[in-house]
Amino acid sequence: MRVITERDRCVGSGQCAMLSPEVFDQDDEGLVLVLREEPAEGLREDLLRAADLCPSRAIRVDG
Amino acid sequence: MTQSAEAAPEAGSPLPQFPMRRTCPFSEPREYAALRESEPVSRAALKVNGKPTWLVTRHEDVRRVLGDGRVSSNLKLPGYPHQFHIPEEMLAQVRLMLLNMDPPEHTAQRRMLIPEFTARRVRELRPRIQQIVDEHIDAMLAAGGPVDLVTALALPVPSLVICELLGVPYEDHARFEEWSAALMNHDLSPAEYGAAVQALDAYLDKLVTLKESEPGDDLISRFLEKNAAERVADHVDVVTMARLMLVGGHETTANMIALGVLALLRHPSQLAELRADPALLPNAVEELLRVFSISDSGTARVALEDVEVGGVTIRAGEGILALNNAADHDEAVFPDAGTLDIHRKEARGHLAFGYGIHQCIGANLARVELETVYGTLLRRIPGLRLAADPESLRFKDDAMVYGVYELPVTW
Numbered sequence: 001m002r003v004i005t006e007r008d009r010c011v012g013s014g015q016c017a018m019l020s021p022e023v024f025d026q027d028d029e030g031l032v033l034v035l036r037e038e039p040a041e042g043l044r045e046d047l048l049r050a051a052d053l054c055p056s057r058a059i060r061v062d063g
Numbered sequence: 064m065t066q067s068a069e070a071a072p073e074a075g076s077p078l079p080q081f082p083m084r085r086t087c088p089f090s091e092p093r094e095y096a097a098l099r100e101s102e103p104v105s106r107a108a109l110k111v112n113g114k115p116t117w118l119v120t121r122h123e124d125v126r127r128v129l130g131d132g133r134v135s136s137n138l139k140l141p142g143y144p145h146q147f148h149i150p151e152e153m154l155a156q157v158r159l160m161l162l163n164m165d166p167p168e169h170t171a172q173r174r175m176l177i178p179e180f181t182a183r184r185v186r187e188l189r190p191r192i193q194q195i196v197d198e199h200i201d202a203m204l205a206a207g208g209p210v211d212l213v214t215a216l217a218l219p220v221p222s223l224v225i226c227e228l229l230g231v232p233y234e235d236h237a238r239f240e241e242w243s244a245a246l247m248n249h250d251l252s253p254a255e256y257g258a259a260v261q262a263l264d265a266y267l268d269k270l271v272t273l274k275e276s277e278p279g280d281d282l283i284s285r286f287l288e289k290n291a292a293e294r295v296a297d298h299v300d301v302v303t304m305a306r307l308m309l310v311g312g313h314e315t316t317a318n319m320i321a322l323g324v325l326a327l328l329r330h331p332s333q334l335a336e337l338r339a340d341p342a343l344l345p346n347a348v349e350e351l352l353r354v355f356s357i358s359d360s361g362t363a364r365v366a367l368e369d370v371e372v373g374g375v376t377i378r379a380g381e382g383i384l385a386l387n388n389a390a391d392h393d394e395a396v397f398p399d400a401g402t403l404d405i406h407r408k409e410a411r412g413h414l415a416f417g418y419g420i421h422q423c424i425g426a427n428l429a430r431v432e433l434e435t436v437y438g439t440l441l442r443r444i445p446g447l448r449l450a451a452d453p454e455s456l457r458f459k460d461d462a463m464v465y466g467v468y469e470l471p472v473t474w
């Protein structure tokens with residue numbers, strides 16, 4: 001499983017970083033930063049949720 | 064099915080009026096369920112001026128509209144669904160706030176502000192927010208009940224948080240709070256209200272001027288510093304931005320504090336669970352935000368091109384109200400949507416903070432404020448109860464942001 005983000009689309013709402021701080025953070029500009037690109041399988045449900053909740057559709061979960 | 068607000072002249076049936084009222088303070092307006100079911104993208108007439116607008120009521124469609132790059136938030140466009148009367152001359156002079164900007168201006172200003180509201184930054188503010196809440200609860204306990212929770216806690220907490228965020232000097236806090244509370248006091252005469260608006264505007268103007276020459280460790284100073292390099296805003300834009308932080312973050316959070324406490328008092332078993340297990344707080348906050356969705360029609364747009372939503376074509380230039388309260392009661396996403404359930408798994412999918420590029424920049428800050436207030440109040444005043452007949456409470460039926468005017472409580 002890979003987490004892919006598009007920084008160009010991110011609007012910095014921080015939903016992802018609030019919901020799954022073990023995988024997402026925000027950089028100095030407030031844009032999404034992936035801490036673990038290939039997170040543990042157990043996080044799949046959380047990550048799909050983060051992808052769905054992202055207001056700018058900037059998060060994708062592959063594989 | 065294709066229709067547009069301009070075509071299809073109505074055969075005698077007048078359009079339903081918007082806004083529609085919440086007949087029960089804990090429910091969405093009764094009309095929404097029928098709209099979602101049989102006409103999820105429908106027409107209505109704005110009460111203020113009779114102009115037609117589209118109402119979008121399903122969760123999926125509301126997300127689609129708010130995530131669509133072909134809709135505008137610009138309140139100066141002729142089709143914008145205004146809910147208050149603003150004279151033309153005044154509208155022409157209004158400086159656009161972030162809330163009403165479109166890309167690329169919106170993107171440039173928003174990017175300058177988002178570092179102030181990251182999840183990490185908000186976590187760092189937590190201890191200070193806790194302190195502010197504790198001080199106000201100390202004062203409540205010292206005064207003894209009954210007190211009005213709105214004036215004792217709900218209004219001052221978010222006002223002080225914004226004060227400190229903007230870098231309002233400590234000695235001005237009391238005046239700042241007074242003016243910002245006045246803006247929410249619907250019992251003031253138009254003259255008194257106008258005076259408060261002017262005083263606050265003059266104050267913010269002075270504050271920005273001060274920060275221009277003596278920067279501090281605050282949002283306005285950092286904005287000015289970045290702006291010196293990027294030049295996206297002039298002095299008036301910075302004052303406008305500061306005012307938006309206050310307008311956008313004060314009454315909204317205050318109303319959610321009071322409504323949330325009221326809802327919990329009406330659901331004693333959920334309240335008891337929450338007191339016993341504070342780990343339930345974050346989800347309870349989401350559920351309360353969902354149930355009330357207080358800024359229902361704050362998500363207003365104008366179509367820039369023809370846009371198809373739920374099988375209906377909305378024509379370029381037509382106004383759209385993507386109703387987040389209607390979306391947040393959509394049974395397709397929230398089964399038994401009318402029931403408050405602090406354990407509801409899908410609560411976080413609510414659109415009370417909007418969706419898309421304008422999604423509330425203060426959402427995570429508001430979440431922490433609400434968690435802190437609810438949690439601390441339940442812990443420190445376990446005997447909290449309503450000190451008024453529930454029937455006597457007055458709700459903000461005519462305001463843009465839903466709330467309760469007063470909430471007498473005792474313990």
Ligand code: HEM
Nearest residue numbers: 161162311312315316319362415416417421423424425429
């Ligand atoms: C429970 C509390 C709150 C609620 C329900 C709320 C609701 C909303 C909604 C629905 C929007 C989107 C409007 C649109 O799409 O047109 C929004 C935007 C915004 N909110 Fe909030 N808000 C809350 C708290 C706050 C706080 C605490 C702040 C700041 C300190 C804030 C500042 C803003 C700003 C600046 C925007 C404009 C963002 C943009 O256009 O990019 N809000 N809010």
Ligand code: SF4
Nearest residue numbers: 010011013014016054
């Ligand atoms: S939820 Fe989406 S828009 Fe918000 S910070 Fe994360 S990636 Fe960016």
